[in-house]
Amino acid sequence: MLHRDQIELIHREIDGANTPDESAAFRLLVEKDPEARALEADLRQVTALFHRGGEREPPPHLKRAILDALGQPARASPRDESGLMAPHAIVRWSVSLLRRATARMEEAMMTKKAMLIGSAALAIVVVVAALVTGYPPGGGEAGTIGGGDSIVGVRQAARYRGRAMTQADVTLENPEIQALFQNHQILNLVKSDVFRELMQNDAYRQVMASEAYRQILSTEAYRQVMSSEAYRQAMSSDAWRQVMSSDAYREVMSSEAYRELMSSEAYRQILSSEAYRRIMSSEAYRQAMSSEVFRQAQSQDAFRQAQSSEAMRALQSNEAFRRLNSNEAFRQLLSSDAFLRLQSNEAFRSLQSNEAFLRLQSNEAFLRLQSNEAFLRLQSNEAFLRLQSNEAFLRLQSSEAFRQVASNEAFRRLQSSEAFRAISRSQQLSEAFMNEAMRAQQ
């Protein structure tokens, strides 16, 4: 039986890594020991096999494709002067490089869509909930509005609690807010059991109390998204409601892999990358995604355009995108049963090709919102992640009442109003707002 050192001695000899003394020891060993001789013979056979394999020449267009991708002419070399047309090489490079990446990209986008749906729904829930429950929970020194904020109808606010109405009332008397207080659809939602249940949820309350969420609500991008027709239509579509109520969606939202993914730095970087933004807002992408053919064959023209676009190429070479693709949680999520079922879910598929949903995705404000730092922080917020898989939250999203609120005109106007932004920025003003809302409900 050969000793470990003897086996290594033989291996090193095969590799030519022995010193002269070690080689002498090796020769002695194989001379005396038949087992050592057999091992040496076997190993030489293994290595000889590799040497017989030989080396292959790379494809003749490879160099040109690489240099073209870098945006420069290839230096003349005999091997590259094989008559291959540069445009052909470029196309070939794009297609070949992106061919396999396509599936990953598609998956990534779908994942993101699912996430966005959840986020958008949360926006509605939070805003509506804010009407009746108090915003946000928890104490702390009240914020103020004024100074640099030149908001119509809103001036310097004083502490509201325990005091008579102050200047904040001016804001609360905003016609958009008042219209909402009178709206039976809002009141129906508020009175629903799932809504009330959600209000008791810790995760929900933590999200509402988070600085990130407050910041989102006060951004211009958020305001524009909320006031967009595309948003309204997407949120009120049947497909959206069905996705929300599907088991697969619930499972994805509550999976550990999804949570990890949302918390990953790579994912955040992707969402805020310029390349991603350009893809999402490209006409080619929109056409590809809305095409039925897309799901059956990737040879569709629009899809190919989207794939070979400069933005897609930039995204592919984006370090964050690459890290995301190799992120274990991401891989797990994509291969999970729930995610696969979600992808094949008819409603989910329908939502992806929904015109309003696609317009929303390419909406400039929506894209800006996604790359907003506060929005990104919220995605990885532990409470936010828990909330997304919360049963009451999911049931609420798929409820008819919720759907009506999402498409409610008064609600939209409120969210896009300057007054509401002011409320979002101020804790004390929010509290005044809640009190007023509760009074209106009674």
Added chain:
Amino acid sequence: MEETPAAADEQDRALVREYLEGQRDAAGGLVDRYQKRLFNLALRMLDNAQDAEDVTQTVFLNAFLKLRTFDPKYRFFSWIYRMTVNESLNVLKRRKRTVTLEDEPAIPAPGTAPDRETEAQDRVAQALMYLKPDDRALVVLRHFLFFSYEEMADVLEIHVRTVKSRLFTARERLRMALREGEA
């Protein structure tokens, strides 16, 4: 005449410097120097020419995009090989999702291919696929690119002792697999 390692490093450094100084032709020089070796490394790792081409393109593109952050005190050689190994491993990981355990390749027995050359190629390819990807990288670097233990350690960012141990184990596994194939 074959380039010495020191001369090769110096040549790489010069091309990197020229590229960063705006001499765009230097990119072609670096591609000329490495495309064949990187392509073959990826090919051995992946056993698929199209994938190997993709990996080679991706690696070069990334290398040029990141060249400004490349620390010249390290060897370009190690850096770009490491990227190729890592990119190949990434491709294998993605591929793994659709490959079941039953797909583990068997090394074909001698005499099963139409000609000796094809047979040799098949056996080599299948033998490599028999190894775990990390071990496959070691075998490829050693037996196809003729790296020293130290160079392998540098590329894979592991200790020389680990290189030896894993390489020897991989070869032992191959030896056994080849025997089984012949049986």
